[in-house]
Amino acid sequence: MLTLLKDLRRLRRTLALERPDRGRSLAVRHVDAGSCNGCEHELILASSPYTDLQRFGIGIVASPRHADLLLVTGPVTTRMREPLLTAHAAMPEPRLVAALGDCALGCNVLGSADDIVGPLESVLPVDARISGCPPTPDAIAAALLELLDSRA
Numbered sequence: 001m002l003t004l005l006k007d008l009r010r011l012r013r014t015l016a017l018e019r020p021d022r023g024r025s026l027a028v029r030h031v032d033a034g035s036c037n038g039c040e041h042e043l044i045l046a047s048s049p050y051t052d053l054q055r056f057g058i059g060i061v062a063s064p065r066h067a068d069l070l071l072v073t074g075p076v077t078t079r080m081r082e083p084l085l086t087a088h089a090a091m092p093e094p095r096l097v098a099a100l101g102d103c104a105l106g107c108n109v110l111g112s113a114d115d116i117v118g119p120l121e122s123v124l125p126v127d128a129r130i131s132g133c134p135p136t137p138d139a140i141a142a143a144l145l146e147l148l149d150s151r152a
């Protein structure tokens, strides 16, 4: 573990990552509402040591009860509509919602089958829109940092 932390510190120095100067944090609960998994791959990269969003206090949490932001990927399918609403209702106020990727924004990338309810904003109020198919890790990181700053 100590070796891993030393490696991470060395990697940060090598990449000359900006030092965090933000005083707040953003707990993110990700929900896949029907994605092809492309957006998830980019989200994982945005959480990697290369971007190291954790240094700004941005982290993925396991429960919506601990989350400030509901980050949704994919078009909302009929099966995922209720779980999505349940996760949103479980979050403490004030709660934010972000649509990650063109599918969540309603661009019909995956078609318009009967079991797709529609874009995220037809189910929940959306505070942030991250476009792209899929969005790049940099675009995801920039959008999350903007949301973090909006809470200050």
Ligand code: SF4
Pocket (backbone or CB within 6 Å): 034, 035, 036, 037, 038, 039, 073, 074, 075, 100, 101, 102, 103, 104, 109, 110, 132, 133, 134, 135
């Ligand atoms: S926006 Fe593109 S990458 Fe993301 S879930 Fe839709 S098809 Fe997949």
